[in-house]
Amino acid sequence: MKQTITAKLKLLTDPAQFAALRETQLAYRDALNYVSHYSFGHGKKSNRRALQDACYDDIRLLFGLPAQMACNVPRQVGATYKSLWTKARHNAQARKAGWTKKRFKGLDKPPKYVSPTLTYNYQRDYSFKKNQQVSILTLEGRIVVSYRGYEKHVAFIQQGVTIGAAKLWYDKPHKQFYLLVSLDLEVADPTPEIQCQVVGVDVGQRYLAVTATPTGQALFFPGKQIRAKADHYARLRKRLQKKGTRSATRRLLAISGRERRLKHDRNHLISRRIVDAHPLSLIGLEDLTHIRENTKRKRGKHASKKQRRANRHASSWAFAELHTHIAYKAVLAGSMAIKVDAYHTSQACPKCGYASPKNRPNKGLLFACLSCQYTLHADLIGARNIVLRTLLTRHDWVSTGMLSVSPDVSCNEAKARERQRFRELRWSTDTSPCHRGVG
Numbered sequence: 451m452k453q454t455i456t457a458k459l460k461l462l463t464d465p466a467q468f469a470a471l472r473e474t475q476l477a478y479r480d481a482l483n484y485v486s487h488y489s490f491g492h493g494k495k496s497n498r499r500a501l502q503d504a505c506y507d508d509i510r511l512l513f514g515l516p517a518q519m520a521c522n523v524p525r526q527v528g529a530t531y532k533s534l535w536t537k538a539r540h541n542a543q544a545r546k547a548g549w550t551k552k553r554f555k556g557l558d559k560p561p562k563y564v565s566p567t568l569t570y571n572y573q574r575d576y577s578f579k580k581n582q583q584v585s586i587l588t589l590e591g592r593i594v595v596s597y598r599g600y601e602k603h604v605a606f607i608q609q610g611v612t613i614g615a616a617k618l619w620y621d622k623p624h625k626q627f628y629l630l631v632s633l634d635l636e637v638a639d640p641t642p643e644i645q646c647q648v649v650g651v652d653v654g655q656r657y658l659a660v661t662a663t664p665t666g667q668a669l670f671f672p673g674k675q676i677r678a679k680a681d682h683y684a685r686l687r688k689r690l691q692k693k694g695t696r697s698a699t700r701r702l703l704a705i706s707g708r709e710r711r712l713k714h715d716r717n718h719l720i721s722r723r724i725v726d727a728h729p730l731s732l733i734g735l736e737d738l739t740h741i742r743e744n745t746k747r748k749r750g751k752h753a754s755k756k757q758r759r760a761n762r763h764a765s766s767w768a769f770a771e772l773h774t775h776i777a778y779k780a781v782l783a784g785s786m787a788i789k790v791d792a793y794h795t796s797q798a799c800p801k802c803g804y805a806s807p808k809n810r811p812n813k814g815l816l817f818a819c820l821s822c823q824y825t826l827h828a829d830l831i832g833a834r835n836i837v838l839r840t841l842l843t844r845h846d847w848v849s850t851g852m853l854s855v856s857p858d859v860s861c862n863e864a865k866a867r868e869r870q871r872f873r874e875l876r877w878s879t880d881t882s883p884c885h886r887g888v889g
């Protein structure tokens with residue numbers, strides 16, 4: 451099977467090359483804004499073809515962009531308008547149904563492109579040279595730049611894996627250009643013999659992640675400090691948003707970048723540690739797709755104690771991103787991530803299957819089953835239930851030869867059958883899938 455990864459290459463530019471890249475990038479951004487204005491003045495068009503026909507010559511003439519790059523501009527603007535139209539449509543429906551009173555303002559004025567990310571097509575706009583160098587198209591023609599990157603990624607490029615499009619990204623505070631290159635890797639298809647270990651990963655508030663294995667190992671990734679920091683950024687962001695002055699907007703940009711990077715870096719770190727600690731594993735993650743629907747936010751008097759506690763967090767953690775990072779790194783480490791049903795993972799007793807919110811008295815640190823008196827650290831319950839469900843998936847995989855990578859939520863009957871099987875799952879310390887003596 452194929453796995454796409456992104457290699458981040460630091461471009462070691464000399465001043466002339468730096469200037470050429472910056473000039474190209476800014477010209478591209480200006481072209482985006484030009485086409486955005488055109489589209490806005492002509493019925494907020496999102497059709498790429500129409501935008502291209504109307505603007506192509508101007509883009510070439512006014513901004514001096516090379517042909518390929520000039521084609522990317524209307525495509526990107528078209529995509530932006532298309533997604534704004536979708537949002538506007540959803541908003542109209544929501545207002546009609548009375549879910550919201552807010553009017554969508556995204557199409558009130560032409561969307562403005564501030565941070566230009568330039569897309570380069572492989573072999574047309576950029577290509578790799580010998581001696582760890584890359585040739586990149588600019589307004590001034592092609593330049594050949596040395597680059598540095600993560601050892602493994604550089605090796606992939608040199609071994610000749612399938613190389614895709616790249617994005618030129620500018621780190622403004624450090625005045626540094628990066629090329630983000632997408633690479634298609636061929637990795638072995640998963641089999642129960644290769645992925646012979648099982649681990650469950652639970653995500654949450656107090657701990658960003660907790661892992662558990664059938665043999666009783668566990669890893670805890672605390673979230674208190676990092677969340678406090680993220681909340682601080684989020685509150686600052688809100689204040690600046692209210693202020694709305696020019697300098698506030700400028701700071702807002704910096705703050706939201708910091709907030710995003712903080713979460714991103716931490717997610718990278720956690721996923722790396724989890725994947726490294728569990729090579730050749732089937733990694734169970736909760737299916738979070740349908741969770742948000744159940745947690746309609748309430749505030750003030752209408753909110754329950756739990757909701758108010760959750761609302762205190764000014765920022766939400768990017769758990770979906772964490773899952774993506776895990777899944778992505780897993781494949782490269784010979785593991786495989788799957789999604790399991792998240793239903794009652796934090797309430798069900800792993801020992802006897804009895805599920806109730808009362809199994810966790812006062813939402814405290816201790817899980818105490820009302821039915822069988824089994825007690826355990828509350829934050830471990832979720833991870834253990836996920837392990838059990840992952841073991842069940844693995845069991846089905848071995849017996850049917852088919853691996854289901856996400857729970858079947860389309861059919862209520864299948865869902866009910868599956869949940870009945872969950873209730874019959876029992877935790878015992880000897881549920882390891884690997885036969886002793888093998889490996």
Ligand SMILES: [Zn+2]
Binds near residue numbers: 799800803821822824
């Ligand atoms: Zn129990």
